[in-house]
Structure formats: structure tokens, C-alpha cells
Amino acid sequence: MTGNAPNQRPVISLGLSPVLVAVDIAAAIALLLAVLPIVKFWAVLPDRIPIHFGLGGLPDAWADKVTIWMMPTVGAIIFAVLTAVSRYPHTFNYPVPITSENARRQYLLGRGLLVWLKAEICWLLAFVVRQQILVTLGNVQRFSVELVLGIIVLMFATVGVYLLKAYLDR
Template identity: 35%
Template sequence: MTANRPKIKLKLTKTDKIIEGISALGIITLLILPCYYYGQLPESIPTHFNGSGQADAFGDRSSIFLIPVFALISYISLTALSRFPHIFNYPTEITEENAAEQYAKATSLIRILNLIVIFVMGYITLQTIQTALGNSEGLGSMFLICFIIIMQIPTFYFVFSRKKNKTKQTTN
């Protein structure tokens, strides 16, 4: 079904460029952070936090680079994916008339989710470092709940804005 969809090269809006810039800065910061603190870290650092946000598994200090590497892989993957909006799943049929709007919304959603993932992984990395250095108790008990809620906000926004636009179109 995606073979019949129009392939459109979207122009980035100013907002898209800002989000991409912040994401790029975030990923660079996330990659530099463990390098900066590496020499200060003890040989054993937290590698996992339980549902209450307390460290419950430990590993070698070199494991501090795992989350930034996963974040980089995620960043590259989502950025590449956003270049091909015609292959996404959509809740509506994609036509020549609605393709540009649907693709723009979908790629904006991917950009925002990418930014959120980078910031969450940055927070986890920073808290892991601070916990290893004895400056923090861990992620905190509300981290998991906040993460789940924050990840859902953009999705709900785009779904409800689509329904609002659909309702507006049917009344005109």
C-alpha cells in the first residue's frame, strides 16, 4: 500500500530546524558528559535502577558509555526514518491532497519524540554519574511515571489535532 503513496520532499519549518538543532546539541552533550566524568567515576557504577529509582545493579565504569551509544543509535535511526514519511503507518488514507500535511505532522512527531528520548537518556546518564559519585540517591520514584507520561503527550497532541482538523473539515 505504501508504494502508491506520493513521495514528497518536505521543507523543514523553522520549528523543525530548532528541534533538530536542540536534538543535535543534546546528543553531542550526551556523548561528552561521560567522557568528562569518566576519570572521577569509581570502578563500579549503577547500571540499572528499579521501579523506585534506586540502583539495583552495578557494573564496570566503562558501562557509562552504553546509554549515550544507544541514544546515538536511536538519534541516527529516528532522524533517518523521518526522511521517509511515505513508509509510516497512518490512521487515514494518504492521497495527493493530504500527503504534505500528514507527512509534516508525522515527521514533526518523530522529531519531538527523538528530542524527548535524547533528554531522557541524558537525564539517566547524569543521574547514573551523580549516583556513582555519591551525589544522588538515584532516579527518583516518579521517574518512570513521568517518562511514560512525557512520551505520550506528543502522540496524544497529534492524534487530537488530527481529529479536530477532521471535524473542522466536515463542518465546512
């Protein structure tokens, strides 16, 4: 990627837009929705649960049920790290050189990208937990690989929209 060194960029104080606040709240809700079904169904989950699913959505690897906490834990770490990092947009790598004229626009775009990706990742992880529980309890026959792929495509689209906007706002 191109751009000047982060230590040569202007440091600008940015507020959060109401949209980004709402997206942040949505990410936090996703984390909560990843934890609640685990707590609700913990007593009825068997000792071994599926932890990996093949392309057809059928489980092909199993582990102790405590591993179901991995997804919400990873989600919480991602949430915390991306929240902290998003406060320092002058340190990001950008696809265009940062100048005093475009810094504010680029920083807002960069922060927006992190906030949206954070929410999408948290929702993906919440969905994975839900699917793990549904398959484990026999409520569905297979993991919905299509929905996971759809969310991943959405994440790539989010990055693509960001790159287009960053290039147009250079």
C-alpha cells in the same frame, strides 16, 4: 492502523520548518550533554557503576563503568535512524488513509512526530546518564524516577497530540 499502501502514496518533497530544525538541534545538544559528563568524570568513576534503579530510585544492579557509554550510543543510533527515516514520510504507517489532498499535511505531522520523539528520547537518555553519574559519585542518594516517568508521560502525550491532529487533518 488504516491507510493505503505506501507504494500508492504521493511522494512529496518537504522542507524542514524552523521549529523542527530547532527541535533537531535540541536533540543533538542532548546527545552532547550525555557524553560530556562521562568524559568529565571518567577518571573519578569507580570500576562498577549502577545500571538499573528500582522504583524507589535506589540502585539494584551494577556493571563495569564502560556500560555508561550505552545510553549515549543508543541515543546516537536512535538519532541517526529517526533522522534518516523521517526523510521518507510516504512510507510511514498513518492512522488515516493518505490521499493526494491530505498527504502533505499528514506527512508533515508524521515527520514532526518523529522529530519531537527523537528529541524527547535523547533528553531522556542524557538525563539517565546524568543521574547515573550523580548517584555513582554520591551527589544524590537516589535516581529521580519521577522525572523519568514525567518524560515518558510527555512522550505518550506527544503521540496523543499527533494522533488527534492526524485524525482532525484527515
